[in-house]
Amino acid sequence: MTTGSHLPLDMSSEPGRGAGSRSSDHPQDGRGRPDEGVNDASVSAPKLGGYRFRQPSRKVICDATALLDATIIFALALLARWIYIDGYLGSDQEYGPYTVAGIICSLSAFVTFRAQDLYSFDVLATFRGQIRRLLFGFGVAILVLLSAAYLLKISQTFSRGWVLTWFSMSVCTLVIVHYGLSRLIQGWVSYGLFARNIAIYGSGEIAEKLTRHLCRHPERSNVVGVYDDQFGSNTGNMAVAGGLSDLIRTCTLTRPDEILIALPLSDEARIERVVTELSALPVDIRLCPDMSAFRLRPMGLLNYDGVAILELARRPIDHWGPILKMLEDKILSVLALTIAAPLMLFIALAIRLDSEGPVFFRQRRHGFNHSIISVIKFRTMTVVEDGTNVRQATRDDHRITRVGRFLRKTSLDELPQLLNVVRGEMSLVGPRPHALAHNEYYAAMLERYTSRHKVKPGITGWAQINGYRGETDTPEKMRLRMECDLYYIENWSLWFDLKILLLTPFYGLVGKNVY
Numbered sequence: 001m002t003t004g005s006h007l008p009l010d011m012s013s014e015p016g017r018g019a020g021s022r023s024s025d026h027p028q029d030g031r032g033r034p035d036e037g038v039n040d041a042s043v044s045a046p047k048l049g050g051y052r053f054r055q056p057s058r059k060v061i062c063d064a065t066a067l068l069d070a071t072i073i074f075a076l077a078l079l080a081r082w083i084y085i086d087g088y089l090g091s092d093q094e095y096g097p098y099t100v101a102g103i104i105c106s107l108s109a110f111v112t113f114r115a116q117d118l119y120s121f122d123v124l125a126t127f128r129g130q131i132r133r134l135l136f137g138f139g140v141a142i143l144v145l146l147s148a149a150y151l152l153k154i155s156q157t158f159s160r161g162w163v164l165t166w167f168s169m170s171v172c173t174l175v176i177v178h179y180g181l182s183r184l185i186q187g188w189v190s191y192g193l194f195a196r197n198i199a200i201y202g203s204g205e206i207a208e209k210l211t212r213h214l215c216r217h218p219e220r221s222n223v224v225g226v227y228d229d230q231f232g233s234n235t236g237n238m239a240v241a242g243g244l245s246d247l248i249r250t251c252t253l254t255r256p257d258e259i260l261i262a263l264p265l266s267d268e269a270r271i272e273r274v275v276t277e278l279s280a281l282p283v284d285i286r287l288c289p290d291m292s293a294f295r296l297r298p299m300g301l302l303n304y305d306g307v308a309i310l311e312l313a314r315r316p317i318d319h320w321g322p323i324l325k326m327l328e329d330k331i332l333s334v335l336a337l338t339i340a341a342p343l344m345l346f347i348a349l350a351i352r353l354d355s356e357g358p359v360f361f362r363q364r365r366h367g368f369n370h371s372i373i374s375v376i377k378f379r380t381m382t383v384v385e386d387g388t389n390v391r392q393a394t395r396d397d398h399r400i401t402r403v404g405r406f407l408r409k410t411s412l413d414e415l416p417q418l419l420n421v422v423r424g425e426m427s428l429v430g431p432r433p434h435a436l437a438h439n440e441y442y443a444a445m446l447e448r449y450t451s452r453h454k455v456k457p458g459i460t461g462w463a464q465i466n467g468y469r470g471e472t473d474t475p476e477k478m479r480l481r482m483e484c485d486l487y488y489i490e491n492w493s494l495w496f497d498l499k500i501l502l503l504t505p506f507y508g509l510v511g512k513n514v515y
Contacts, residue, residue, distance in 0.1 A: 058121040059319040066119045070106040077102030080166035108141035127182040134174050195222040202262035203228035210262050210288050251281045252370045258284035280450035282315045316489045333421040354403040365433035368456045373425040376416040380404025417459045429497045430458025431485035452485045460504045462488040
C-alpha cells in the first residue's frame with residue numbers, strides 16, 4: 001500500500017471560487033486583491049485575464065478542412081460531368097467512371113496537400129502560399145488520374161473538356177474556401193478563441209518572467225491565475241491567487257487548458273510533489289525549466305514563442321477523441337435503451353412485487369474531473385445507502401433481495417445507467433464509479449487513485465473485462481482495478497472501447513466476487 005496525497009473530494013465549496021479566489025488561510029500580504037490580477041502599486045505588473053472558453057482543438061479544424069477539400073473535389077467531379085457531359089455535349093454517359101475518377105483524384109490531392117503541410121494550423125491561418133499548394137496538389141492529382149487512365153487504356157472514356165471544367169471549378173472553389181477559412185481563423189485568433197487558459201504555479205522570478213512573456217501574446221495565451229504556497233518566494237508584484245489546494249479546487253470547477261509549473265529545477269522534491277498532486281486533473285501539465293539538471297522524465301519539449309517548456313503530463317482523449325467518444329456513447333446508449341426497454345419494464349415490475357421500496361436506487365458518486373453525479377441503478381437491497389458510511393455487499397448479505405441477487409449476478413442492475421450516459425454524465429466504457437465514502441478511503445490509501453477521474457466513469461471497463469469487479473475487501477484488489485483503469489485512460493482508442501464492449505457479455509458480466 002502506498003500513502004499518497006490526493007485531491008480534495010468534498011466539492012461542496014462555493015462555486016464562485018475560481019482563478020481569482022484566495023483561501024482564507026492565505027494572507028493578502030500586500031499584493032492587492034487576487035481578482036485584479038495586478039498590484040495597484042505597480043502598473044508594470046502583467047495583466048492577467050479571466051476564464052474565457054475552452055480552447056477548440058486545432059487538429060479537429062485541420063482535419064475537418066482536409067475532409068472538406070476531399071469532398072469538394074469529389075462533388076465537383078460529378079457536377080462538372082453534369083454541366084459539361086449532360087448539359088454541353090448532351091451525352092448520356094454513365095456516372096460510374098467519373099465517380100471512380102473523383103475518388104482517385106480526391107485521395108491523391110489529399111495526400112499531396114498533406115505532404116505540402118497545407119493542413120497545419122499556421123498555414124491555414126495565413127492565406128499566403130496556399131494558392132501555390134492548391135494548384136500543385138490538384139495538378140498532381142490530375143496527372144495521377146491521367147497516368148492511370150493511360151496505363152489502363154481507358155483515357156478515351158474521359159472528355160478533355162470535362163477535365164478542364166473540373167480543374168477550373170475545383171481550383172477556384174478551393175481557393176475561395178481557403179481564403180474565407182484563413183480570414184475566419186484570423187478573426188478567431190484575434191478574438192482569443194484559440195488562447196489557451198493557463199494557470200501558473202510558482203511566484204518567483206521564473207514565474208514572473210514567464211507570466212510577462214505569456215501576457216504579451218493574449219491571442220495565444222490567457223494567464224488566468226498565479227498560485228504558490230510559498231508566498232515569501234515572490235520577487236515581483238504578481239498577485240497570488242492561492243496555494244496548491246486553491247489551484248486544485250479551481251481546476252475542478254473551471255478546468256484550464258494547462259498548468260505551467262514555474263519552479264527552479266533544483267527544487268526537485270517540490271516539483272515532484274506538485275506534479276503528483278496535479279496529475280489527477282484532466283489538464284496538460286508542463287514545466288518551464290532553467291539550466292539545472294533534474295531526474296523527472298518529460299514527455300516532450302515545446303516552444304512557447306521562444307520559451308522552452310517541458311511537458312510532464314497530457315490530458316487524455318484529446319482532439320477528435322472527445323467527439324468520437326461522445327458519438328459512440330450517444331448512438332449506442334440510445335440504441336441499447338430502445339432494445340432493453342421491455343426487459344427494464346419487466347425488471348421494474350419484479351422489483352416492485354418482490355420487496356417494498358423504490359424501483360430505482362440513486363447514489364452520489366464522482367464523475368469526470370471529480371464532479372458529483374447521481375448514478376441510477378435498479379434497487380437490489382432493502383436499504384439505499386448514500387452517506388458517509390456505505391458498506392459493500394458481501395457473500396450471503398442479508399440486505400440483498402431475491403430479485404436483487406439475480407440482478408447483481410448478471411449485472412442487469414446497471415441497465416438504468418444508460419440514462420446517465422444519455423445525459424452525458426457517464427460513458428459506456430470507463431472506470432467504474434465508486435460511492436463517495438469508498439472514494440475518500442481509497443484516495444487516501446492509493447497513490448494515483450484519483451487519476452481515474454480524468455475521464456468519465458463507465459458502465460463497463462477494462463478492469464471488469466480482466467475480472468476485477470465486485471467486492472474489493474482488500475487494498476490489493478482495488479490497486480489491481482485501479483491499474484487497469486489507468487491503463488485504459490493512457491491507451492484509449494475507439495477500437496479499444498469497441499473491444500471492451502464486445503467482450504463485456506463474455507467477461508464483464510460475471511465474476512466470483514460479485515454478490
